[in-house]
Amino acid sequence: MCGAMSLLAFVLGFLACLASLPGLLMRMRVRGMVGPDVHKRNRPAVPEMGGIGILVGLAVSMVIVSVLSGEEAPRLLCLLTVVLATGVVGALDGLRPMNPIVKPALTALAGLPILILGLFYADVYVPRPVLPFIGPTHLTRVYPLMIPVAVAVFANAVNMMDSFNGQMAGTSSIVVLVQLASAVVLGRGSAIVMCTGLLGCLLAFFYFNRYPAKTFAGDVGSLSVGAAIGATAIIGRLEVVTLVAFMPQIMNAFYGLATIGRLYERREVARPTRLLEDGRLEATDDPKAPITLARMVLARGPLPERDIVRVFIALQAISGVLALFTLYLVVAAT
Amino acid sequence: MIRRILDSVYILLFAWTCMLLGAWLIQRLIVTLTMPIRGLLGTLLTSISRVAISALLVLVWLWLWRELVRLSFRRSLRKR
Numbered sequence: 001m002c003g004a005m006s007l008l009a010f011v012l013g014f015l016a017c018l019a020s021l022p023g024l025l026m027r028m029r030v031r032g033m034v035g036p037d038v039h040k041r042n043r044p045a046v047p048e049m050g051g052i053g054i055l056v057g058l059a060v061s062m063v064i065v066s067v068l069s070g071e072e073a074p075r076l077l078c079l080l081t082v083v084l085a086t087g088v089v090g091a092l093d094g095l096r097p098m099n100p101i102v103k104p105a106l107t108a109l110a111g112l113p114i115l116i117l118g119l120f121y122a123d124v125y126v127p128r129p130v131l132p133f134i135g136p137t138h139l140t141r142v143y144p145l146m147i148p149v150a151v152a153v154f155a156n157a158v159n160m161m162d163s164f165n166g167q168m169a170g171t172s173s174i175v176v177l178v179q180l181a182s183a184v185v186l187g188r189g190s191a192i193v194m195c196t197g198l199l200g201c202l203l204a205f206f207y208f209n210r211y212p213a214k215t216f217a218g219d220v221g222s223l224s225v226g227a228a229i230g231a232t233a234i235i236g237r238l239e240v241v242t243l244v245a246f247m248p249q250i251m252n253a254f255y256g257l258a259t260i261g262r263l264y265e266r267r268e269v270a271r272p273t274r275l276l277e278d279g280r281l282e283a284t285d286d287p288k289a290p291i292t293l294a295r296m297v298l299a300r301g302p303l304p305e306r307d308i309v310r311v312f313i314a315l316q317a318i319s320g321v322l323a324l325f326t327l328y329l330v331v332a333a334t
Numbered sequence: 335m336i337r338r339i340l341d342s343v344y345i346l347l348f349a350w351t352c353m354l355l356g357a358w359l360i361q362r363l364i365v366t367l368t369m370p371i372r373g374l375l376g377t378l379l380t381s382i383s384r385v386a387i388s389a390l391l392v393l394v395w396l397w398l399w400r401e402l403v404r405l406s407f408r409r410s411l412r413k414r
Contacts, residue, residue, distance in 0.1 A: 132354055134361040244353075247346055251403075258400040283411070291407050297338050299410035307335065314339050315346065322350050329354070
């Protein structure tokens with residue numbers, strides 16, 4: 001049953017995202033919802049809110065699977081509510097840029113459906129994460145407080161890692177794959193369905209977002225994908241494994257915050273990279289620019305955009321291997 | 335390309351190892367820590383000291399992580 005539902009979630013998510021995007025992109029072009037691809041010499045105009053396709057795919061997938069599998073419905077619809085709420089925050093930010101404190105605060109509020117549904121359904125979240133070496137912990141009071149924070153951290157960390165063509169969809173797909181493998185090992189049925197649904201959407205979106213991008217995810221897409229990964233970690237009880245698989249995103253966010261010293265918006269700080277005449281990207285020497293992961297990668301010398309994304313995907317894969325090793329430690333501690 | 339990946343992999347491994355070690359240290363040493371004072375004051379002091387030492391450990395970890403990143407970034411820039 002779970003296997004069939006997972007496959008259905010994947011196929012529905014993939015097809016709905018794939019089918020919705022061409023029409024969406026055409027409408028965005030007609031309405032002028034495009035932005036320049038600043039990492040190309042000719043700065044082509046690219047539709048900016050293609051992430052809506054991910055929301056459409058996930059909504060179709062989760063609603064249909066919820067209807068067909070009654071008992072998983074609260075958890076699946078909970079995930080969908082969190083993702084849609086974050087998507088609304090992202091869409092508002094895309095249309096009118098928000099203050100760097102308001103945006104994380106609003107994405108944290110998007111995590112509230114998990115807490116609210118947790119009041120009615122006991123197993124929407126379980127405040128007993130299993131840690132490596134330590135085993136099950138009892139964080140009955142702290143865990144609920146951490147849920148909105150976790151959703152905000154995951155959503156904004158993915159958002160900060162959406163700079164290059166195919167970067168967000170490629171790296172997030174690896175995180176979701178690791179979550180899926182962990183859910184299979186730990187036998188978490190609802191998490192398997194959530195992961196396959198999200199993976200289907202991400203792979204379809206990657207087709208449009210890979211180099212040279214036909215669309216960007218925009219804040220609506222990147223915040224939603226981050227929130228989906230965070231919500232899956234909480235609802236599917238995959239907290240520690242997800243955290244380790246997510247290390248490149250955390251590193252990228254941490255480097256930026258540690259060098260700037262506060263929450264910031266990309267538009268308000270010096271650019272960490274610059275485009276060269278030959279189309280490659282180079283790290284800037286500007287001491288005021290944040291040390292992002294991209295700037296770290298480019299510190300050794302310029303690279304074409306496509307190669308930068310390959311480095312990111314390799315790093316994410318290594319992080320995924322560490323996450324699977326952590327899963328082994330978690331299983332051993334249980 | 336491999337050098338660029340390795341630059342970040344060292345930091346990734348450092349952060350991951352510290353995370354696991356930190357969790358183990360907190361569980362094995364800090365959670366078992368108790369103040370030699372009886373009563374409510376003792377319980378309060380024990381709880382405060384556990385949280386304070388754990389927080390200090392996390393801050394040291396974050397500081398070391400940040401310094402490692404800065405060092406690695408400057409070194410890579412010099413080699414450019």
